[in-house]
Amino acid sequence: MWQSGGMRRLWLTTEEYASRRGVSDAYVRRLAGAGQIPGAEKRGGQWLIPVLEPGPEETAMRTIAVFNQAGGVGKTTLALNLGYHFASRGLKVLLVDLDPQATLTAFLGLVPADLEVTVYDALLRRGGLPIHRNLAGMDLVPSNILLAGAEQELVSALNREGRLRKALDEVRAAYDVALVDCPPSLGLLAILGLAASDFVLVPVQTHFKAYLGTDQLLRTVDGVRQELNPNLKVVGFVPMQYAKGTQHDRDVLEALTAQLAERGPVLTPVPQAADFKKATVEAKPLALFNPRHPAVQVLEETAEHIMGALYGQSRGEVRS
Numbered sequence: 001m002w003q004s005g006g007m008r009r010l011w012l013t014t015e016e017y018a019s020r021r022g023v024s025d026a027y028v029r030r031l032a033g034a035g036q037i038p039g040a041e042k043r044g045g046q047w048l049i050p051v052l053e054p055g056p057e058e059t060a061m062r063t064i065a066v067f068n069q070a071g072g073v074g075k076t077t078l079a080l081n082l083g084y085h086f087a088s089r090g091l092k093v094l095l096v097d098l099d100p101q102a103t104l105t106a107f108l109g110l111v112p113a114d115l116e117v118t119v120y121d122a123l124l125r126r127g128g129l130p131i132h133r134n135l136a137g138m139d140l141v142p143s144n145i146l147l148a149g150a151e152q153e154l155v156s157a158l159n160r161e162g163r164l165r166k167a168l169d170e171v172r173a174a175y176d177v178a179l180v181d182c183p184p185s186l187g188l189l190a191i192l193g194l195a196a197s198d199f200v201l202v203p204v205q206t207h208f209k210a211y212l213g214t215d216q217l218l219r220t221v222d223g224v225r226q227e228l229n230p231n232l233k234v235v236g237f238v239p240m241q242y243a244k245g246t247q248h249d250r251d252v253l254e255a256l257t258a259q260l261a262e263r264g265p266v267l268t269p270v271p272q273a274a275d276f277k278k279a280t281v282e283a284k285p286l287a288l289f290n291p292r293h294p295a296v297q298v299l300e301e302t303a304e305h306i307m308g309a310l311y312g313q314s315r316g317e318v319r320s
């Protein structure tokens with residue numbers, strides 16, 4: 001076992017890893033043999049797979065805003081799926097839907113219009129966070145269309161940018177990670193999300209439009225850092241809906257990586273896959289809908305990277 005900064009690295013056998021992932025041992029051995037599980041090592045004829053987990057003394061909740069003002073880039077999909085991968089490592093995960101479209105709420109099988117209490121009430125009425133428990137192993141603070149009025153109503157409110165952070169203070173002891181799914185805008189709701197967070201995770205599409213939009217996005221992050229939340233860090237950019245087979249996507253990925261590298265790591269692209277859409281119809285993360293989908297392995301890797309960053313550690317830490 002490796003341990004440092006409250007994190008421990010466990011080495012799982014292929015059987016243990018397969019059982020966590022809900023796939024067969026033979027499949028995991030095949031993946032490892034093909035070099036598709038980063039960090040896997042063969043020892044004494046056995047594959048061992050490294051997995052980061054928080055140590056028992058690790059308690060402070062980390063908050064991650066999933067943010068991009070561009071619509072439809074994969075914010076909600078990423079928040080839901082990463083949340084699942086964190087939870088499957090034993091982290092207590094809270095998802096916060098900060099989007100009046102309430103896609104995350106719907107992706108988890110709730111009917112937004114039927115909800116009487118949502119994140120809106122916590123922000124506007126200081127009623128405490130309404131929490132729906134154990135949806136695919138995670139807890140959710142839902143949203144619905146009423147949140148659309150919040151930006152207007154908060155205009156003259158005291159400490160409006162700090163409202164979500166304050167609401168989250170009440171539940172810090174109960175969770176390891178909170179993921180805040182921001183709406184596709186640079187408006188007040190997104191600012192509330194960024195002001196409440198320790199980290200910002202940015203899904204980007206490998207399209208030319210994404211290439212143009214990131215400057216504006218990073219200026220907003222810088223503004224929040226300067227005015228409201230000096231500790232905000234960019235934990236990474238995740239290219240989403242990546243079509244490896246097209247020259248256009250490969251070119252844009254290369255250009256984006258060059259453009260963004262100085263602002264944060266550009267993580268492994270999540271491939272374009274119809275199963276993401278199909279999984280949402282069944283209100284499931286991809287790993288539950290189709291555990292053998294190659295994108296699940298990418299999400300595992302992304303979760304592993306982010307956990308390392310959350311707990312101040314990256315791969316290849318000093319052995320204790």
Ligand SMILES: Nc1ncnc2c1ncn2[C@@H]1O[C@H](COP(=O)(O)OP(=O)(O)OP(=O)(O)O)[C@@H](O)[C@H]1O
Nearest residue numbers: 071072073074075076077184241271272273276277
């Ligand atoms: N890697 C992917 N491959 C294929 N489809 C995807 C992928 N990621 C997300 N999608 C689909 O793209 C659509 C938009 O994704 P999602 O809702 O996560 O984006 P978003 O950034 O949250 O959108 P919004 O800006 O409206 O909040 C959804 O239908 C989702 O299922």
Ligand SMILES: [Mg+2]
Nearest residue numbers: 075076099103
């Ligand atoms: Mg969304």
